[in-house]
Amino acid sequence: MQYDxxxxxxxxxxxxxxxxxxxxxxxxxxxFDVSAAxxxxxxxxxxxxxxxxxxxxxPDAASGELMVRVGSTPVRVGLNGRxxxxxxxxxxDAGSGPQQVTAPMPGKIVRVLVTKGDAVAARQxxxxxxxxxxxxxxxxxxxxxxxxxxxxxGQSVEAGALLVVxx
Amino acid sequence: xxxVIVNKIxxxxxxxxxxxxxxxxxxxxxxxxxxxxxxxxTALHVRYADEAYAIGPSAPRESYLRIDRLIDAAxxxxxxxxxxxxxxxxxxxxxxxxCRDAGLTFIGPTPEAIRLMGSKTAARTAAQRAGVPVVPGxxxxxAADATDATIAREAERIGYPLLVKAVAGGGGKGxxxxxxxxxxLGAVRAAxxxxxxxxxxxxxxxxxxxxxxxxIEVQLLGDQHxxxxxxxxxxxxxxxRHQKVVEETPSLAVSPTLRAAMTSAAAAVARTxxxxxxxxxxxxxxxxGSFYFLEMNTRLQVEHPVTEMVTGLDLVRWQIAIAxxxxxxxxxxxxxxxxxxxxxxxxxxxxxDNNFLPSPGRILQxxxxxxxxxxxxxxxxxxxxxxxxxxxxxxxxxxxAEDRPRAAxxxxxxxxxxxxxxxxxxxxxxxxxxxxxxxxxxxFHTTYLDxxxxxxxxxxxxxxxxxxxxxxxxxxxxxxVLAPQTASAAAAPANGAWKxxxxxxxLR
Numbered sequence: 241m242q243y244d245x246x247x248x249x250x251x252x253x254x255x256x257x258x259x260x261x262x263x264x265x266x267x268x269x270x271x272f273d274v275s276a277a278x279x280x281x282x283x284x285x286x287x288x289x290x291x292x293x294x295x296x297x298x299p300d301a302a303s304g305e306l307m308v309r310v311g312s313t314p315v316r317v318g319l320n321g322r323x324x325x326x327x328x329x330x331x332x333d334a335g336s337g338p339q340q341v342t343a344p345m346p347g348k349i350v351r352v353l354v355t356k357g358d359a360v361a362a363r364q365x366x367x368x369x370x371x372x373x374x375x376x377x378x379x380x381x382x383x384x385x386x387x388x389x390x391x392x393x394g395q396s397v398e399a400g401a402l403l404v405v406x407x
Numbered sequence: 408x409x410x411v412i413v414n415k416i417x418x419x420x421x422x423x424x425x426x427x428x429x430x431x432x433x434x435x436x437x438x439x440x441x442x443x444x445x446x447x448x449t450a451l452h453v454r455y456a457d458e459a460y461a462i463g464p465s466a467p468r469e470s471y472l473r474i475d476r477l478i479d480a481a482x483x484x485x486x487x488x489x490x491x492x493x494x495x496x497x498x499x500x501x502x503x504x505x506c507r508d509a510g511l512t513f514i515g516p517t518p519e520a521i522r523l524m525g526s527k528t529a530a531r532t533a534a535q536r537a538g539v540p541v542v543p544g545x546x547x548x549x550a551a552d553a554t555d556a557t558i559a560r561e562a563e564r565i566g567y568p569l570l571v572k573a574v575a576g577g578g579g580k581g582x583x584x585x586x587x588x589x590x591x592l593g594a595v596r597a598a599x600x601x602x603x604x605x606x607x608x609x610x611x612x613x614x615x616x617x618x619x620x621x622x623i624e625v626q627l628l629g630d631q632h633x634x635x636x637x638x639x640x641x642x643x644x645x646x647x648r649h650q651k652v653v654e655e656t657p658s659l660a661v662s663p664t665l666r667a668a669m670t671s672a673a674a675a676v677a678r679t680x681x682x683x684x685x686x687x688x689x690x691x692x693x694x695x696g697s698f699y700f701l702e703m704n705t706r707l708q709v710e711h712p713v714t715e716m717v718t719g720l721d722l723v724r725w726q727i728a729i730a731x732x733x734x735x736x737x738x739x740x741x742x743x744x745x746x747x748x749x750x751x752x753x754x755x756x757x758x759x760d761n762n763f764l765p766s767p768g769r770i771l772q773x774x775x776x777x778x779x780x781x782x783x784x785x786x787x788x789x790x791x792x793x794x795x796x797x798x799x800x801x802x803x804x805x806x807x808a809e810d811r812p813r814a815a816x817x818x819x820x821x822x823x824x825x826x827x828x829x830x831x832x833x834x835x836x837x838x839x840x841x842x843x844x845x846x847x848x849x850x851f852h853t854t855y856l857d858x859x860x861x862x863x864x865x866x867x868x869x870x871x872x873x874x875x876x877x878x879x880x881x882x883x884x885x886x887x888v889l890a891p892q893t894a895s896a897a898a899a900p901a902n903g904a905w906k907x908x909x910x911x912x913x914l915r
Binding site: 241243245247248252254256258263265267270272274276278280281282283284286288293294295296297298300301306307308309310311312313314315317319344345346347363371372374375376377378379 | 760764766772795797822834838869876879880
């Protein structure tokens with residue numbers, strides 16, 4: 241079985257061969273001998289060689305990636321190119337193309353701090369969303385110009401709602 | 408004063424604190440009664456209680472803040488007492504009075520004490536009457552119709568930098584820092600609007616902001632016979648946007664002499680207002696060693712467990728005993744003498760790598776740390792959604808050890824054990840914090856964390872090493888290969904893990 245796995249912006253070619261209850265895995269040709277046991281729907285116990293790792297894996301609804309935790313270290317992983325960029329506030333793509341800022345959770349727009357046509361700097365607050373008793377600032381991932389502003393003060397929004405487009 | 412009978416307690420709260428109070432009830436042979444909003448039907452505090460009553464829709468205003476529905480639930484359950492927990496109606500004098508009027512014992516101070524100390528300006532006056540210094544500020548709230556010029560003049564008199572604070576405030580809501588006079592009026596407007604929506608009271612006042620103070624607070628208990636006992640201080644200087652995130656006791660900044668001075672000042676304030684039950688006096692400790700009364704919290708604090716860990720006392724149990732009319736029989740010297748050191752981390756369903764935005768959603772898997780010296784106070788379990796309506800704290804992780812370095816090591820170990828899947832949590836942030844030299848050496852103040860976070864520019868708190876990235880890569884591929892249904896028999900454990908996994912699946 242062959243997979244494309246994206247970690248930290250780099251795609252790795254992963255090939256998996258099953259040999260009894262062990263797996264022979266290569267990452268871009270580098271070989272690993274792995275014993276893997278599924279503990280439940282989210283948890284795998286891996287013995288890579290003899291090194292023991294407990295790994296939890298769950299989909300991240302906001303980004304479409306897998307949220308993998310190795311021990312307590314979180315790693316964002318895209319499987320077979322499922323990773324998406326530019327959807328995620330400060331983690332938005334710092335490269336080219338329009339940047340879309342979406343609501344990370346359901347809430348109410350309490351303030352809109354910029355308007356269409358405004359030039360914005362990286363990390364500049366754009367919209368304030370109230371949820372979970374707190375006001376949360378959504379910020380620009382990089383500098384640019386506000387191409388579209390969909391958020392309106394007082395409006396209730398669902399998670400994933402497109403609020404701002406930065407060109 | 409005769410003993411009051413308390414056999415059944417209605418807990419007017421949710422989440423971890425409702426579970427915490429239920430546990431004390433069970434240990435005392437008292438029946439815990441839960442209340443729940445629509446989205447909390449399956450919450451742990453409901454499952455843990457003997458009885459549970461629906462009190463309305465998920466929005467707090469329509470359920471956990473509805474005095475009428477809470478009193479009605481208490482009546483229907485036959486409860487003889489009510490514990491408010493913290494937050495919601497815990498510092499609401501009307502609620503305490505409504506309980507009293509309904510013949511229910513309110514496990515907390517009197518409505519009069521709540522009202523008096525709940526007004527930050529009145530509380531400052533009470534502290535001054537007890538001979539305890541307060542931070543310079545306006546004596547009274549700013550009048551609602553005060554002109555811009557009047558507000559500016561008051562601010563000028565107190566001096567910059569300053570804080571605009573909600574009179575009814577707490578937890579940093581309705582509070583604004585003003586460094587530049589040009590920002591004053593905007594800050595007053597913002598604070599009023601936030602205070603109005605958070606507390607139903609838009610009144611604000613102005614207070615000087617000390618530059619690098621530490622937040623030191625003194626827990627105390629007062630019985631109905633005039634005894635007030637202060638406890639060894641807690642330090643809560645690690646704050647993000649005025650919200651405490653780490654608390655510990657004792658404080659590295661407090662010498663035995665300073666402890667004696669601060670705890671007796673706290674007790675003096677409490678005695679001045681005839682305070683009963685549990686309360687906390689918050690102080691700011693300035694760099695020169697002088698301390699100022701900040702406010703009093705007339706309830707159990709979130710961070711009460713650290714005090715319990717170093718004194719061996721159960722504060723909730725004592726709250727109930729005091730409400731029953733019992734005398735405090737705690738040795739005052741023992742309450743001031745910590746055994747070892749305790750640290751608490753407030754674990755939130757927030758994404759620390761994305762500006763701490765809330766990360767609500769379903770908890771797919773959760774395994775809390777355990778073992779020597781670890782306490783996890785939580786209301787979260789796998790299969791539950793973290794609701795969007797309430798504070799997104801999912802757990803308080805507390806580590807105790809003989810001294811501070813060992814308590815910190817233990818906390819690091821416990822953070823590494825915390826397994827949560829499905830939502831993001833602030834665990835990676837704490838992992839980072841506990842490696843910072845300022846934290847390790849105790850060189851911090853209330854704005855330390857905000858200042859250092861500003862310099863990080865969104866860098867991940869825990870950056871995976873190359874080896875960890877390899878393991879994550881292997882795991883993602885094998886996760887696909889070993890889809891839950893097709894896992895090999897060799898990989899399937901012989902115990903009941905499959906059954907419990909099926910149970911979790913069934914809850915979706």
